[in-house]
Amino acid sequence: MRVRHKPWAKGKLDLHSDIVIQSARDYNGEWHEVFHKEAPLHVEIGSGKGRFITGMAKKYPNDNFVGIELHESVIVTALDKCLEEGIENVRLINEDARGLTEFFAEDEVDALYLNFCDPWPKNRHEKRRLTYSAFLAQYEYVLKKGGVLNFKTDNQGLFEYSLESFSKYGFTLQNISLDLHRARLKDNVVTEYEEKFSEKGQRIYRCEAIASE
Template sequence: MRVRNKPWAKDKIAEHPEVVIPNPMDVKGHWREVFKNDHPVHLEIGTGKGQFILGMAKQYPMINFIGIEIEASIIVSALEKWLEEPLANVLLLNENAEQITDFFAEHEVDDMYLNFSDPWPKNRHEKRRLTYRSFLKSYEAILKPGGRLNLKTDNQGLFEYSLESFSKYGLQLEHISLDLHASDYKENVKTEYEEKFSQKGQRIYRCEAIFPQ
């Protein structure tokens, strides 16, 4: 989906380093110190406009949430939502997810979320998919042993690919749903995309992949 450029976004982000951390490499290994507590750290890759991560933070105040989003014109919307209702357990990163091992120390993250990631449907773009094995290797490095990767998507092709990729990597699959909104899962927090797709009658796919202990 084409991103509407907001030329003022980077300046707005720079004005709020207390929320959008400007040099995450400097914080590597010390995220709990930034949050000023010892609560679990959960990471969302591709946080978009922030509806999911802010909703999760409200629902789970004893968990620290970090959202990473590469597009300044998108993450600035998450920042604006935060400024309207500040949450002490939310931080944002305007960074590339390919560099997450530069931002987080070994086993520093407890859980991760991939919500409505770009499916990159062409075979030649397989390595760009966030569930490709090279990304899984990075996730494994920063997740605690037994850490959980939570995936939601409207794209059946990406979902099927991801299940296969997880299995080949040796992950344990749980709570596989082929129609999340018709399931009995009660703890779902919707993203902006999820609301849009479900209103059109599209099915939402979800699963949890657990890394080895």
């Protein structure tokens, strides 16, 4: 992904600390306080420019949504979407998702979303893939029992690797699609990368992995 340097982004994120949560660790186990309401908690990892998380938040206005994104120059666009559209049920964390179990308590999250994460195709980079077992351990920890990890990618190699990784780890797989857009799922909220890839005629792969009971 090309990341443009935006020197002003940090200042803007700091200015809107009611949406871009600066001290995510302080809310571990207490995210309902940030939203001022008890509601199902959805978390997207690598939320990029925020089209998915804001789209979901509009679709499910009674639920709470958190997007985690590493790059400030990208997450600032997600912040703009929240501000421009007056979305009140989204919070953003500008940090590395490796800190997931520091941000959220055991069994705190109802659903996780991993959309078009980097495939890291070289074998020696396996540990960087967000579906590598060390990440799955974190997902299982924060997800409620029976909670769902929703995964989408355009990359066949990453999809095959991830199905095996989920299954080896003990997640139960369901709703596997090898061509999501052909299936025309009415509930699908399209991400920025998803639109780009599907316009190029690439297939979109999707599955749900359920945390063990």
